Amino acid sequence: MAKNLLIVESPAKAKTIEKILGEDFEVKSCYGHIRDLAKEDMGIDIKNHYKPSYIIPEDKKKVVKDLKAFAKQSGEVWLATDEDREGEAISWHLCEVLGLDPKTTKRIVFHEITKPAIQAAVDKPRTVDMHLVDAQQARRILDRIVGFELSPVLWRKMSMKNNLSAGRVQSVAVRIIAEREREINAFTPVSTFRIEALFTAKDISGKNVTFPAEGKKFSSAENAEEFLQTCIGANYSVNDIQVKPAKKSPAAPFTTSTLQQEASRKLGYSVSRTMLLAQKLYESGNITYMRTDSVNLSETAKEEIKNQINRQFGENYYQPRNYKNKNESAQEAHEAIRPTYMENTTVDNADWRRLYELIWKRTIACQMADAELEKTTAKIRISSNNEELTATGEVMKFDGFLKAYREDRDDDDMMEDEQQEGMLPPLVAGQQLPLKEMKATEKFTRPLPRYTEASLVKKLEELGIGRPSTYAPTISTIQKRGYVEKRDKEGIKRDFRILLLKDDVVSKLSDQETTGAEKSKLFPTDLGLVVTDFLKQYFDDIMDYNFTARIEEEFDEVAAGKLKWSSMIDEFYIPFKKDVENTIENAERISGERDLGIDPVSGKKVIARMGRYGPMVQIGDTSNTEDKARFAKLKNTQSIETINFDEAMELFKLPRILGQFEGSDASVNIGRFGPYIAHDKKFYSLGKEFDPYTISLEEAMPIIVEKREAKEQRTIKVFEKEKIQLLRGPYGPYIKQGLRNYKIPKEKQETAVDLSLEEVKAIIEDVKANPPKKVPRKKKS
DNA sequence: CAGTGAGCGAGCTTCCGCTTGACTT
Numbered sequence: 001m002a003k004n005l006l007i008v009e010s011p012a013k014a015k016t017i018e019k020i021l022g023e024d025f026e027v028k029s030c031y032g033h034i035r036d037l038a039k040e041d042m043g044i045d046i047k048n049h050y051k052p053s054y055i056i057p058e059d060k061k062k063v064v065k066d067l068k069a070f071a072k073q074s075g076e077v078w079l080a081t082d083e084d085r086e087g088e089a090i091s092w093h094l095c096e097v098l099g100l101d102p103k104t105t106k107r108i109v110f111h112e113i114t115k116p117a118i119q120a121a122v123d124k125p126r127t128v129d130m131h132l133v134d135a136q137q138a139r140r141i142l143d144r145i146v147g148f149e150l151s152p153v154l155w156r157k158m159s160m161k162n163n164l165s166a167g168r169v170q171s172v173a174v175r176i177i178a179e180r181e182r183e184i185n186a187f188t189p190v191s192t193f194r195i196e197a198l199f200t201a202k203d204i205s206g207k208n209v210t211f212p213a214e215g216k217k218f219s220s221a222e223n224a225e226e227f228l229q230t231c232i233g234a235n236y237s238v239n240d241i242q243v244k245p246a247k248k249s250p251a252a253p254f255t256t257s258t259l260q261q262e263a264s265r266k267l268g269y270s271v272s273r274t275m276l277l278a279q280k281l282y283e284s285g286n287i288t289y290m291r292t293d294s295v296n297l298s299e300t301a302k303e304e305i306k307n308q309i310n311r312q313f314g315e316n317y318y319q320p321r322n323y324k325n326k327n328e329s330a331q332e333a334h335e336a337i338r339p340t341y342m343e344n345t346t347v348d349n350a351d352w353r354r355l356y357e358l359i360w361k362r363t364i365a366c367q368m369a370d371a372e373l374e375k376t377t378a379k380i381r382i383s384s385n386n387e388e389l390t391a392t393g394e395v396m397k398f399d400g401f402l403k404a405y406r407e408d409r410d411d412d413d414m415m416e417d418e419q420q421e422g423m424l425p426p427l428v429a430g431q432q433l434p435l436k437e438m439k440a441t442e443k444f445t446r447p448l449p450r451y452t453e454a455s456l457v458k459k460l461e462e463l464g465i466g467r468p469s470t471y472a473p474t475i476s477t478i479q480k481r482g483y484v485e486k487r488d489k490e491g492i493k494r495d496f497r498i499l500l501l502k503d504d505v506v507s508k509l510s511d512q513e514t515t516g517a518e519k520s521k522l523f524p525t526d527l528g529l530v531v532t533d534f535l536k537q538y539f540d541d542i543m544d545y546n547f548t549a550r551i552e553e554e555f556d557e558v559a560a561g562k563l564k565w566s567s568m569i570d571e572f573y574i575p576f577k578k579d580v581e582n583t584i585e586n587a588e589r590i591s592g593e594r595d596l597g598i599d600p601v602s603g604k605k606v607i608a609r610m611g612r613y614g615p616m617v618q619i620g621d622t623s624n625t626e627d628k629a630r631f632a633k634l635k636n637t638q639s640i641e642t643i644n645f646d647e648a649m650e651l652f653k654l655p656r657i658l659g660q661f662e663g664s665d666a667s668v669n670i671g672r673f674g675p676y677i678a679h680d681k682k683f684y685s686l687g688k689e690f691d692p693y694t695i696s697l698e699e700a701m702p703i704i705v706e707k708r709e710a711k712e713q714r715t716i717k718v719f720e721k722e723k724i725q726l727l728r729g730p731y732g733p734y735i736k737q738g739l740r741n742y743k744i745p746k747e748k749q750e751t752a753v754d755l756s757l758e759e760v761k762a763i764i765e766d767v768k769a770n771p772p773k774k775v776p777r778k779k780k781s
Numbered sequence: 782c783a784g785t786g787a788g789c790g791a792g793c794t795t796c797c798g799c800t801t802g803a804c805t806t
Binding site: 009010011012029030031032033034036037039042059060063081082085086087089090136139140142143144145146147148149150151152154155159162163164165166167168169170279283291466467469470473474609611612613616618622623629631669670671674676678683685734741742743 | 782783784785786787793794795796797798799800801802806
């Protein structure tokens with residue numbers, strides 16, 4: 001009898017399951033969705049109750065063809081796609097494409113790839129849940145409508161109109177970044193003076209040690225100074241000691257989002273790097289599936305973790321735990337991310353190792369005992385006034401899970417009192433403490449930090465926006481569209497005051513600190529800010545942080561069979577379409593214009609705004625055709641919102657003529673590709689180490705000479721008449737004719753110097769006849 | 782490749798969520 005065919009989504013999963021199921025089943029994968037909405041007319045027939053028109057995307061044709069062939073020669077087809085909305089829809093699409101009846105075709109689900117789980121699933125097949133499929137179709141159609149109606153609005157209203165896009169997920173992601181930036185810009189730091197005293201006492205071994213104690217916070221230097229004055233000549237004694245036990249518990253095992261966060265904090269990985277490495281670990285069988293929102297572990301996994309803990313750390317380190325998802329939008333089709341075999345504490349591959357070990361440690365720790373601490377708080381009395389100082393210390397009694405793993409925190413989650421405490425020497429009530437010194441140091445309040453890729457993912461997950469499979473792509477989309485940039489920011493130096501009481505004298509000191517420095521953080525661009533404002537003004541419901549959560553509730557109703565999906569879409573679409581039409585009709589073009597002042601030379605207005613080629617400053621009016629307006633591009637660290645008049649006027653100092661070199665003018669300017677020197681009708685890029693506003697002719701001359709030489713070296717041969725050049729590029733020698741480049745076949749690259757004109761022409765013809773396959777830069781359907 | 786910033790209007794872009802390779806002008 002022919003084998004049954006079982007279809008899953010992931011090919012790596014297919015291999016594992018085939019081994020588990022054995023003889024009776026052949027297991028194939030469909031590589032995710034096999035159909036999608038057509039692009040023409042949005043793929044939706046609005047007038048016909050939003051009837052979707054599905055097509056098989058180009059890159060899925062082969063998969064579908066192969067599945068059809070397998071289905072034909074198999075006994076029964078079983079659908080084992082993931083147990084969530086998307087997985088259910090994939091099963092239904094498979095029915096449609098393979099000609100199966102969804103009412104009778106066997107549909108099975110499991111959350112973990114273990115023999116008992118899969119066997120149990122096979123024993124109890126069900127059929128496709130059409131309500132759940134409808135919920136997915138509603139989700140898909142709503143997203144298509146939002147994306148394909150909103151994006152064209154931007155194309156019409158923005159002066160910069162290349163590839164702009166808007167969508168339910170990405171536009172809110174940009175909004176989060178934009179609002180944080182404005183909070184930071186609007187932030188005014190407030191300073192306080194916190195008292196810190198240093199005392200000495202003997203530790204257990206009788207050695208003198210120094211420990212800190214904290215006092216009151218003062219809002220002004222004067223008050224702090226007054227206080228320090230009152231302490232002159234005072235005695236200090238231990239007033240009261242309290243010892244309290246404390247506990248720390250391990251974090252839940254990894255989901256996609258928490259893995260991305262920890263890999264970012266501990267290893268400095270971008271979310272896409274984390275996902276790439278996790279994919280490799282998954283494909284090589286080292287970890288479970290890496291796109292999951294579940295913190296659940298299979299029973300067999302827990303058993304393995306237990307054994308490993310007992311073996312490696314001892315039984316007192318083991319504590320069984322179950323974790324529950326906080327997030328309501330979790331769909332939990334898979335397990336948490338964990339090693340497939342706990343006895344493998346590491347992997348051979350050096351690239352994957354750090355991520356693997358992170359996953360291993362987190363997994364082992366999640367079934368380990370609490371860490372037990374002892375917190376000591378000592379109150380210290382000051383004889384000369386009524387204030388008290390507090391010294392706190394922490395001693396670890398049992399390390400528990402911390403032996404394996406400690407989770408890092410984001411800056412914005414860190415509570416002040418959560419910082420690592422040191423140990424206190426043994427103290428007794430009434431003990432006199434000699435004061436070493438007492439300080440009041442000025443501390444400034446800080447705004448919330450800018451988002452990292454990973455902390456943005458965390459925020460999106462909290463809002464229920466996006467799914468594990470889309471976090472990384474969303475982050476890259478908003479950067480690719482130019483709404484958001486990942487970059488560093490240099491901090492600025494700031495003075496702070498210190499009042500020091502030492503040897504019964506109060507002195508005033510000052511020091512410097514750097515503030516506001518950021519590394520690899522997400523900054524909104526002017527484009528991102530302007531587009532966000534526009535969308536918020538005209539589509540406030542879609543930009544609402546709760547929009548996704550609200551429609552998810554409705555999708556749930558559809559899934560429960562309580563609401564018809566087309567009615568749900570109707571309710572959304574009718575007012576939305578009105579908003580779109582109103583916006584196209586009435587909204588002004590988006591410019592983000594901001595007045596900066598009046599140019600004292602011409603008496604004309606100076607403004608900052610979005611132009612066709614990005615943010616710029618402008619003197620004068622574009623409507624005045626006789627007296628033309630002047631323009632200058634903003635530097636990429638500047639922003640329309642924050643640039644001031646002086647900075648704007650500085651930008652008009654380019655182009656600058658540096659002087660004569662080899663008989664012609666050398667000038668410097670900033671172009672599309674950054675700063676450059678123009679000389680004798682040729683252009684030479686300026687490296688980062690040069691400032692186009694200050695560079696001198698003397699500095700520019702060697703650049704011209706060097707770059708000219710480098711260009712000559714790049715040239716292997718020139719056929720003047722035919723305008724063909726043989727050049728050396730980063731990938732080896734190549735042919736250039738006009739604007740087009742042609743690859744030289746591998747076997748001829750070594751001897752490229754000897755190529756004759758005829759041979760070169762032959763290569764060009766050959767490449768033209770067999771054009772190399774283009775890498776699809778964007779997803780094609 | 783190194784300019785432009787207005788308007789006209791070909792023809793094009795665009796969404797989110799499932800999955801992996803193919804691909805280095």
